Amino acid sequence: MGNFFVDVWSWALWTRRPAACTFCKLQDKFDIDPPSVSWAAKVCAFILNTAVDMLMSSLVALILVDLILFHPNSVHPRVDDAAITTFELKNDTTGGGGSSLRYDLSMAVTFFNDHRIYAIRFDHLTAGLYFDGAKLGPSDTLPSFKLHTRRHRKLRPVFHGRESNISAAVAEEFARERAAGTGRSITVDVRLRTTLRYLSWPFKATYYRVYHCSIQFPPPTNNIAVPSPSINYHCAR
Template sequence: MGWRRSGSGALCGVVSCVVGVMVCVVVVAMVVYLMFRPNLLHATAAQAELSTFSLALKAWTLTYNLSLAVDLTRHNARLALRYHSLTADAYYQDQRFAHTRLPDFAQPAITNTTRLTPSFHGRQQLFAGVAAAAFRREDTQGTYSIHVFIDAKTHINLAWPITLPGPNINLHCPLRLHLSNATADHFFHPTACHISY
């Protein structure tokens, strides 16, 4: 009889453990959903300066110098977030021409907005064809279509020492830029960036 009681007790312990784990998973999933619903974060390209953007037509080599300031605003002031493994990529006509890493940072509960400042400069060879035709057209117009993507991994700090893994965050900032040394006065207008998780 004692052996049977011990077996049933062990079975109850396993069931209780499984139920407890399931409850924890559901609670964590609900917390993450409430924290990372679509309106949690808002990103804006607040400033941008394109001082160099030229294409050598025979070698198809793009020379560029682009600096950007992106404001990342968290609407849920009760959360503390940590961002890590940040990367920024710049594209022209669906071709990546620049890549850089950004420093990890934390957004405490008291801080709602953090400014990211990726900068790109150098040279990159592009595939000819569509990119060259688009560059000739936009060079005549004096406005260039550049897309900047910022990716980050996150952790949620609920309360010390409780930390949960958060979703990966992907920012897409579609930019229309004039050369900063152009003769005409062109001002950059803040542009909303799209966020996906």
């Protein structure tokens, strides 16, 4: 039985000479004749080679499926609405000098899974508020969730607080935007950070993504909530 398996392996290697380059060179160098094996060994060698070819083709197909389907390029959260109640710059009188920026902003953002095959899990999801590249306060930690096929989930990040020691560059940009008029004169950037996990047996893929949601507001007055006209659009990556 042991010799039979050796014959099968020898004939399988011989018939795959173009793929086995090293073995092919040895055959040419030492003028090795084809192995003398039985017809049963040749049949088994043919089946072995066919199985190897099918396995390699299936592996290539699975890699292509993974590259095409399991990629988060189509995942972009959408800003449904946003409102700002307070966004004002004042001199900091609590000590240390400088300026402080008070802010109060809320928004609604929707995550989609439009695919019909795989589910997507959103983990480590946070939302941070930025103005002129400067982060304002701590990030809002949002709950993790799983989106099955053809489903969506709406979340409502809230940002409220005061950021002290505002830099001169940020204060200058704030003054410039407030002086631009009563139109869309304040632009903030909400950055959504999350880990995407694609789940569809036997595949599992993980990606880290940061989405930038640029939102514009008219300057709020008298602590009255002002809605943003820049809604119903998808955040950029």
